[in-house]
Amino acid sequence: MSPISQLYDDIWTNEVALDEYNVRGVLVVGDQRALVWDTLSHPRDMAGYAPLVGERELLVVYSHADWDHIWGTAGLPRAASAIVGHSSCRARFADDVSVTLQERRLAEPETWDAVTLVAPTTTFDNEMVLSLGTMTIHLRHLPGHTPDSIVGFIPARGVLLMGDAAETPFPVVPAGSSLDHWIGELERWERDPRVRTVVPAHGVVGGTDILARNIDYLTRLRDGRPIDVGEPLTDFYLKTHESNLRAR
Numbered sequence: 247m248s249p250i251s252q253l254y255d256d257i258w259t260n261e262v263a264l265d266e267y268n269v270r271g272v273l274v275v276g277d278q279r280a281l282v283w284d285t286l287s288h289p290r291d292m293a294g295y296a297p298l299v300g301e302r303e304l305l306v307v308y309s310h311a312d313w314d315h316i317w318g319t320a321g322l323p324r325a326a327s328a329i330v331g332h333s334s335c336r337a338r339f340a341d342d343v344s345v346t347l348q349e350r351r352l353a354e355p356e357t358w359d360a361v362t363l364v365a366p367t368t369t370f371d372n373e374m375v376l377s378l379g380t381m382t383i384h385l386r387h388l389p390g391h392t393p394d395s396i397v398g399f400i401p402a403r404g405v406l407l408m409g410d411a412a413e414t415p416f417p418v419v420p421a422g423s424s425l426d427h428w429i430g431e432l433e434r435w436e437r438d439p440r441v442r443t444v445v446p447a448h449g450v451v452g453g454t455d456i457l458a459r460n461i462d463y464l465t466r467l468r469d470g471r472p473i474d475v476g477e478p479l480t481d482f483y484l485k486t487h488e489s490n491l492r493a494r
């Protein structure tokens with residue numbers, strides 16, 4: 247079965263399985279440009295995009311610089327005219343991004359040979375609007391999961407691309423992140439009446455209930471209140487919940 251499925255006339259999701267969890271990228275095809283939201287974990291993850299992109303100019307956006315969102319760039323159907331990310335996303339390419347790839351190549355020789363690291367060519371700090379022709383996508387910084395995390399909103403479709411700023415069953419929280427700011431930004435999007443569909447990189451696609459669920463989890467974590475995770479968890483999310491609790 248193809249990992250690519252159609253969400254709207256001009257928006258596709260691309261969900262691939264990794265060892266411990268799945269990761270989802272998105273392709274948005276405008277009348278003039280196509281936009282790849284995250285290139286995922288391996289160049290082969292981009293294999294199905296060529297016929298959908300056609301002859302359009304290609305833009306790439308990285309939701310953040312974690313490996314499972316950026317390692318597929320060498321597999322794009324054509325070179326991107328711009329790769330867009332937060333300014334601290336670009337900074338990570340000179341820091342932890344290449345270290346992680348070296349470690350994985352040592353642990354699993356040959357598996358990652360095809361990966362080429364390509365840093366953002368265009369960066370922003372708070373907000374940026376990209377035009378795909380008649381359709382636009384609004385990028386906004388939403389740090390918390392990582393300092394470089396961003397979200398992307400497509401007003402014409404009411405679609406909010408979360409990266410790892412929200413996921414199901416709950417997000418991965420590093421030690422020392424500002425939960426107040428993270429929660430405040432999620433609440434801002436939850437209140438925005440334009441948002442109809444919420445697309446996290448990990449977990450299910452849904453409505454603003456996904457934002458509410460992440461706000462509840464993060465608020466309880468911040469306040470030291472009991473958290474009912476509510477469903478049987480995979481080993482990955484069992485470990486993540488324990489480390490989230492330790493991170494506070």
Ligand SMILES: [Zn+2]
Nearest residue numbers: 312314410447
């Ligand atoms: Zn991720």
